[in-house]
Amino acid sequence: MTRMEHRLSSRALLQWLGAGLCVALASPGWAVPSFARQTGMACAACHTVFPELTPFGREFKLNGYVLDNIKQVTGIDTTNRQTLSLNSIPPISLMAQISYTHTSAALPDSAISGALAKDGDLLFPQQVSFFYAGKIADGLGAFIQLTYDGVGDSFGFDNTDIRYTHHLSFGGANGNDHSVILGVTLNNNPTVQDVWNTTPAWGVPYSNSSVAPSPITSTKVESGAGGFGQNVGGLGVYMWLDDHIYAEITDYTSAIRGGAHPLDSTQSNVVSGSAPYWRVAYEQRWDRNSLSVGAFGLSASTHPGLQGTTNTALSGVTDKFRDTAADVQYQFIGEDHQLTGMATYISERQTLDASVLDGFAGNLHNSLKSLKLTGEYYYERTIGGTIGYFNTTGSHDPVLYTAAPVGGSANDSPDSSGYILEVNYLPWLNTKLQAQYVGYQKFNGQKTNYDGSGRNASDNNTMYLLVWLNF
Amino acid sequence: MTRLNSVLALAMAASMSFGGIARAADAVPDATTDMQKAALHKVVETCGTCHGVNGRSVSPTFPNLAAQPAPYVELQLKSFKDQSRADPDAQAYMWGMASQLSDSMIGTLAAYFAAQPAAPGKGGNSALIAQGKRLFEEGVPARQIPPCASCHGAHAEGLAMFPRLAGQHAPYLLKQLLVIQSALRTAPVMHGVIKDLSKDQMQAVVAYLESI
Numbered sequence: 247m248t249r250m251e252h253r254l255s256s257r258a259l260l261q262w263l264g265a266g267l268c269v270a271l272a273s274p275g276w277a278v279p280s281f282a283r284q285t286g287m288a289c290a291a292c293h294t295v296f297p298e299l300t301p302f303g304r305e306f307k308l309n310g311y312v313l314d315n316i317k318q319v320t321g322i323d324t325t326n327r328q329t330l331s332l333n334s335i336p337p338i339s340l341m342a343q344i345s346y347t348h349t350s351a352a353l354p355d356s357a358i359s360g361a362l363a364k365d366g367d368l369l370f371p372q373q374v375s376f377f378y379a380g381k382i383a384d385g386l387g388a389f390i391q392l393t394y395d396g397v398g399d400s401f402g403f404d405n406t407d408i409r410y411t412h413h414l415s416f417g418g419a420n421g422n423d424h425s426v427i428l429g430v431t432l433n434n435n436p437t438v439q440d441v442w443n444t445t446p447a448w449g450v451p452y453s454n455s456s457v458a459p460s461p462i463t464s465t466k467v468e469s470g471a472g473g474f475g476q477n478v479g480g481l482g483v484y485m486w487l488d489d490h491i492y493a494e495i496t497d498y499t500s501a502i503r504g505g506a507h508p509l510d511s512t513q514s515n516v517v518s519g520s521a522p523y524w525r526v527a528y529e530q531r532w533d534r535n536s537l538s539v540g541a542f543g544l545s546a547s548t549h550p551g552l553q554g555t556t557n558t559a560l561s562g563v564t565d566k567f568r569d570t571a572a573d574v575q576y577q578f579i580g581e582d583h584q585l586t587g588m589a590t591y592i593s594e595r596q597t598l599d600a601s602v603l604d605g606f607a608g609n610l611h612n613s614l615k616s617l618k619l620t621g622e623y624y625y626e627r628t629i630g631g632t633i634g635y636f637n638t639t640g641s642h643d644p645v646l647y648t649a650a651p652v653g654g655s656a657n658d659s660p661d662s663s664g665y666i667l668e669v670n671y672l673p674w675l676n677t678k679l680q681a682q683y684v685g686y687q688k689f690n691g692q693k694t695n696y697d698g699s700g701r702n703a704s705d706n707n708t709m710y711l712l713v714w715l716n717f
Numbered sequence: 718m719t720r721l722n723s724v725l726a727l728a729m730a731a732s733m734s735f736g737g738i739a740r741a742a743d744a745v746p747d748a749t750t751d752m753q754k755a756a757l758h759k760v761v762e763t764c765g766t767c768h769g770v771n772g773r774s775v776s777p778t779f780p781n782l783a784a785q786p787a788p789y790v791e792l793q794l795k796s797f798k799d800q801s802r803a804d805p806d807a808q809a810y811m812w813g814m815a816s817q818l819s820d821s822m823i824g825t826l827a828a829y830f831a832a833q834p835a836a837p838g839k840g841g842n843s844a845l846i847a848q849g850k851r852l853f854e855e856g857v858p859a860r861q862i863p864p865c866a867s868c869h870g871a872h873a874e875g876l877a878m879f880p881r882l883a884g885q886h887a888p889y890l891l892k893q894l895l896v897i898q899s900a901l902r903t904a905p906v907m908h909g910v911i912k913d914l915s916k917d918q919m920q921a922v923v924a925y926l927e928s929i
Contacts, residue, residue: 286813301776305766313763315813413762415770420833422770425762489775531775534888579778581892 278379278389279676279716280337281306286315289675294577294584295624296678296716297443297452301489301529301536301577304441308427308486310411311380311387328384337380344713345372347455351705354651367457369396372712375404386410389438397456403503404476405447407433427486435475436467436498436523439482442538444573444590445525447475450620450634451666451682458708459652461638461662462690465594465614467523467544467569474546477502478517484525492540494525511557514550518564521546527573536577543570553606563599565607570594584630586622591615601646608645614660615639627672634666647690649698652706656698659691664703680712757825760818764826767810772833777886778806784835786875790827794818796903804902806892836884838929849925852918860913865922868906873926882926890923 282289285306289296292303299307306313314333321330348366355361375393382388391404409431417423437445446468466474482496500509500517509516527540547564551557571592578585594614601607617637624630640660647655664686671679689703690696696703761770764782768774772783782790796802797815818826840846853873856864868879875881882890896902898911911919 286816288809291810302767309766313766315816317817413759415758415762415765418771420771422761422765425765425770533775533777579776581888 278337278339278341278377280339280377280379281311283335283339284314284316284333284337284380290627293675294579294586294622295627295630295670295672296676297448298586298622299441299443299448300579301531304529305489307441308411308429308484308492309413310385310409310429311389312385312411314381331381331384333381337378339377339379340717341373341375341377342713342715343369343372343374343453345369345453345455346711347457348709349458349705350707351701353459369456371396372456382408385412395456403434405433405435405438407431407439409433409439424488426488429484429486431482431484431494431496432480433482433496434477434479434501436478436480436496436521436544437525437542438475439484439494439496440525440542441492442527442540442573442575443586444538444540444575444588445542445571446590446592449590449618450588450622450632451668451684453680453712453714454682454684455708455710458684458710459689459706461660462647462653462655463614463640463660464638465569465592465616466546466567467542467571467592467594468616474498474515474517474521474544477515478521480521480523482523489531490529492525492527492529494523496523496525497521498523498544498546509551509560511559512552513560514552516549516551516560518547518549518560534579536575536579538573538575540573541571542573543568545569548600550600550604550606553601553604556604556606558600558604563603565600566597568595582626584622584624584627586620588618588620588622590618592617598646606645608643608658609641612641612643612646614641620666624670627675629669629671631670632666632668634668635664636666637663639663642691651697651699652701653690654697654699655690655692656696657691661688661691662686662703663688676716678712678714680710680714682708682710682712684708684710756822757829760822760826761829763814764830768830772830773836774886777888779810780889781836781885782830783833784874785827785830785881786877786879787824787827787831788877789875789880790830791823792878794823794826795820798823802902804893804896807902835881838884839927841887841924841928845921845924846928847925849921849923852922853925857914857918862914863910873929883929885923885926887920887923887927890926891919894919894923 281292292300292306294300317334319330319332319334323329346366346368352362352365355363373393373395375391378388378390380387388408390406393404394401409429411427411429413425413427415422415425431439433439435447437447440448443449477500478498479501480496480498482494484492484494486492498517498521502509502513506512521544523544525540525542527538529536529538546567549560549564551560569592571590573590576587596612596614598607598610598612602610618634620632620634622630622632638660642658644658647658647660649656664684666682666684668680668682685707686703687693689706694702767779768782773781793802794815797807797811798818800812853865856862869882870876873881873883893902894911894914897904897907900908
């Protein structure tokens with residue numbers, strides 16, 4: 247099998263790029279007014295500015311989304327055991343995003359060679375989501391998102407985290423010197439269950455363009471192209487001790503939506519066995535500050551399945567991915583000023599036995615490293631902005647990363663780096679007006695002619711305007 | 718009998734309406750002590766998310782409740798519940814939190830937090846603290862501001878409806894003085910007492926109160 251046979255056409259790459267972006271776009275979690283309706287508390291209790299969580303927001307989530315302050319429909323059995331405790335008003339809410347994207351240079355037409363697509367794209371909507379987010383029963387709560395995607399013109403299952411928790415106090419004369427929350431989570435996206443905004447599912451940017459080009463790949467634990475977001479299911483356990491120490495283990499396996507079921511060679515990147523995810527973090531709070539330092543990781547063995555137009559059986563050798571990450575988050579939440587600093591570093595080691603055997607990759611061993619640094623500031627939770635830096639580097643692979651217009655790499659590299667500048671205005675706590683600029687220093691390996699078709703990294707610089715409503 | 722158990726004894730006849738188990742207890746008036754104990758624990762854990770399970774909070778957004786006189790806590794919870802206390806944080810946090818509390822649970826909670834050991838004082842700017850001590854103990858006679866100690870106690874330990882101020886977070890106290898002065902928070906006695914208190918004087922007195 248020659249290398250060229252596995253090169254994707256530019257159109258296929260664009261389609262793949264779009265599919266990857268849809269996954270990436272669907273992955274961020276949202277602040278949902280149904281939590282406010284259930285708790286009777288304003289958004290500011292749980293969020294600095296949505297969707298970033300405050301320490302109280304983290305506690306609410308770790309407690310299983312069950313804190314309620316509305317009338318309940320209840321039931322007990324003859325032994326006084328509670329058999330039902332249901333919100334009298336269902337915790338349902340809606341989110342709408344309307345966006346406009348402009349890239350520095352127009353993208354190629356998807357059908358006519360040499361022609362260009364319209365420069366500037368209005369998505370009305372980019373996305374509309376329905377949520378059930380809140381209590382199901384005593385100790386049992388859920389965040390379930392159903393999303394209409396404006397690019398795919400499709401409606402489907404999105405981020406989901408269902409959890410059961412139990413809270414214990416112990417120690418000291420009054421039996422309350424220590425507290426621990428023990429929880430079980432059932433979710434479909436590694437890190438969607440996490441409570442810090444340094445992990446991928448809830449990381450910055452909280453929203454981005456779904457039509458602008460994005461880098462060729464990302465690590466498995468991230469939710470972009472090649473990631474597992476919404477295509478796996480995991481069952482995990484966690485503990486949160488004394489508001490300081492968090493530890494979790496969740497085991498994932500493939501739960502791909504649509505296509506052939508049971509999963510077969512027409513599906514892509516199918517997990518072989520299970521993929522364990524782990525997470526530890528320590529948080530210190532003082533006055534109006536909180537600082538968390540953590541680590542997380544994911545190990546997965548996958549069958550490539552369908553790659554391009556080639557089907558491969560879900561048997562035999564596998565590709566192995568081992569992601570290891572470190573993260574730091576600092577928050578200052580004052581009366582007038584809110585300040586957040588975040589850093590996340592992810593290192594992925596790939597051993598691509600299956601992909602090399604099937605001709606999808608050139609190197610048996612590849613690496614991928616991702617760094618994100620973010621600073622955010624808000625004044626009175628009304629106006630503020632974000633400055634971010636991102637840098638992805640990885641092994642050159644002449645089969646995995648190939649030249650193709652816009653989405654390819656002329657020097658076989660996944661390296662991309664750049665910055666994000668964002669200004670946000672929130673006239674109300676549940677309404678965000680956003681202007682975002684993403685600038686690329688390097689895109690898929692190079693600054694100039696990165697795709698081998700004359701496109702420069704800066705041609706992908708993107709201005710993105712967003713109206714984001716939650717109600 | 719531990720202090721907690723003493724407090725729990727107060728809950729014997731309480732009907733409770735906050736949290737799942739609490740509601741089960743509410744439905745059955747002769748619920749067992751264990752059930753009532755579980756109900757109080759559940760409510761306290763909820764309060765404790767912000768105020769600390771032992772009533773000693775970390776963030777100055779949320780006041781310490783440990784050793785707070787029970788009548789004061791009871792009055793505040795009732796005024797959150799009927800929404801007569803309407804300062805911004807009351808609306809954002811406490812209107813919802815107090816909305817489903819029964820009067821008996823409010824009494825039980827107030828007794829629980831009153832029984833918790835007080836938060837220790839934290840040091841600060843000694844000159845400011847000294848200025849605040851004078852204000853607290855002597856008031857400002859020239860501007861007809863009476864000594865705070867006359868109602869809140871010589872050691873700011875509080876009494877009945879007058880809250881404990883000793884060891885309270887300075888930013889919280891400052892915010893309360895400001896929202897009371899601007900009438901966002903209703904506090905009939907305090908409106909008159911602090912109407913001429915300057916922000917500098919407020920900062921001094923809260924620095925002193927946090928330190929003791």
